[in-house]
Amino acid sequence: MPNDPARIKYLLERYAARSCSKEELDELFAAIRETPAEASLLAFMEEQYGRFDANETLPEVDYEQVYQNILQHKPARQRKIFTLGRVAAAAVILLAGAAIFWQVQKKTSTPSSSIQAETSKTDIAPGGTKATLTLADGSTVSLDSAGNQVISSGSTTITRRQGQLLYDAGKETAALQYNTLSTPRGGQFRVVLPDGSKVWLNSASSLRYPLAFTGKERLVELDGQGYFEITPNAEQPFKVRVQSMEVQVLGTHFDVMAYKDESTVNTTLLEGAVQVTEGAARKLLKPGQQAVLDTRSHEMLVQQANVNKVIAWKNGLFVFNNMALPAILREVARWYDVEIVYQTAPSTELYGGGIARSLHLSNVLALLEAGGNNHFRIEGRKIIVLP
Known part of the structure; x- marks a missing residue:
């Protein structure tokens, strides 16, 4: 039947x-x-x-x-x-x-x-797990999902395992050193930062971060799109710098989309709390909300988010919610x-x-x-x- x-x-x-x-x-x-x-x-x-x-x-x-x-x-x-x-x-x-x-x-x-x-x-064929890691000395390492690998950067040990990077921070040094993880078009990758925070990078994105978080804050710089799960530390707030905008968090899950070919920078909160600042504009988000910054007018508004659509890329999906064809094709491209x-x-x-x-x-x-x-x-x- x-x-x-x-x-x-x-x-x-x-x-x-x-x-x-x-x-x-x-x-x-x-x-x-x-x-x-x-x-x-x-x-x-x-x-x-x-x-x-x-x-x-x-x-x-x-x-x-x-x-x-x-x-x-x-x-x-x-x-x-x-x-x-x-x-x-x-x-x-x-x-x-x-x-x-x-x-x-x-x-x-x-x-x-x-x-x-x-x-x-x-x-x-669809994209896959691949990225390039730029070390503090300017050398680069190609990354994919195959096999395991141990990389040394100063006193820091970096392990590539099952398509992600894991940082084991060594002793703090006088000079602050940075790594940059970059995904090409058609690639994505994950990294566990020295403080245990997890970041998923979407295609055509990069994340610049220190080998050790020192001082009063944990600051990273994002270009493109990333999903963050931040290890709580009230004494050392986590901040993401995106173009002219800054996102400050205290133990939370959130997504930032800041592609240069998009007209807005979108910060979407899933759990916890974030404060989004751009110039004089400052917005405090609650779970399920999204801050949308117009990159031309620099106006920022807060709206309810379609969370599943926002993080669909992380879960292996394209999800469209009343989207026009050009916006869809930019994601596909x-x-x-x-x-x-x-x-x-x-x-x-x-x-x-x-x-x-x-x-x-x-x-x-x-x-x-x-x-x-x-x-x-x-x-x-x-x-x-x-x-």
């Missing part, structure tokens, strides 16, 4: 709990292939994943590993569910561990088959290290939903085609936006 909504919901719940038998998994994949199952599939995704306005954060999941596990264990005869039809595309995202509930402000159209046909030889070329004006519909960052670029573009009027072509490392 593949088209029974109650049965499909039961199978999806079993799958989400990783308790499906082989027979139930076969039945689920068969159901997803059937167009009448669309309503049940989308309803389940809305119920389980669509409430992106909630303040609860999504759990950290290795989406790439989940996706590969699914590819290895799914029944071979069901391969065609990974085509780019509307329901199948949604199923790809759901079964990749991410989930999508595609709500667009117009009727959904069928995605163009030209993307897959024209990009079969030039498709672009940074993760896939591509250039956006407009051969026509972008369509004006607004997108809502989520896409796994572990998908290849052609799959992401096909989903965007399904929800709007624009079409896309990949040429080398360029996305061409077409009518």
Whole structure:
């Protein structure tokens, strides 16, 4: 009974709990292939994943590993569910561990088959764990997720382990020394600072920090986007300098987005308290709030934040909440290290939903085609936006 909504919901719940038998998994994949199952599939995704306005954060999941596990264990005869039809595309995202509930402000159209046909030889893989560490003496070390490594910087020992850097601060020195961790377009990385604070860097970002926090404050400098989990120390407040703005915190979880190609600098608080200062403007944030600084007018406002959207990148997702196409493509361009070329004006519909960052670029573009009027072509490392 593949088209029974109650049965499909039961199978999806079993799958989400990783308790499906082989027979139930076969039945689920068969159901997803059937167009009448669309309503049940989308309803389940809305119920389980669509409430992106909630303040609860999504759990950290290795989406790439989940996706590969699914590819290895799914029944071979069901391969065609990974085509780019509307329901199948949604199923790809759901079964990749991410989930999508595609709500667009117009009727959904069928995605163009030209993307897959024209990009079969030039498709672009998603970004990954990679960065460059610049040491105090100016030397650089390339970093990725493979293997372990021990790096010495003065009296400080730095360990690269499982895609992150761990600092073991040595004795304080008279001269304050700094390291800079930089991620390229298409890369992200994590670092545990000398005080135990954790920082996740998004693509095309950098963090400059001392090898030891001395004095009355802990000051780091951010360019791009970073998510912070700060070790509390009331005697030594933690500060993040971003362009002309400063964020002061006392033991908290927050995200700062400060890309130079964006018109605002956004500071979003998840837990604790932060004070955001720019010139004479000063805002104190509560959990769930976001300070938005206009980089041209230097006006700052505080608004309620869509927390899950803000930190979706950290959890392996693109999440859109009434976003226009150009803003979405800027995120996509940074993760896939591509250039956006407009051969026509972008369509004006607004997108809502989520896409796994572990998908290849052609799959992401096909989903965007399904929800709007624009079409896309990949040429080398360029996305061409077409009518």
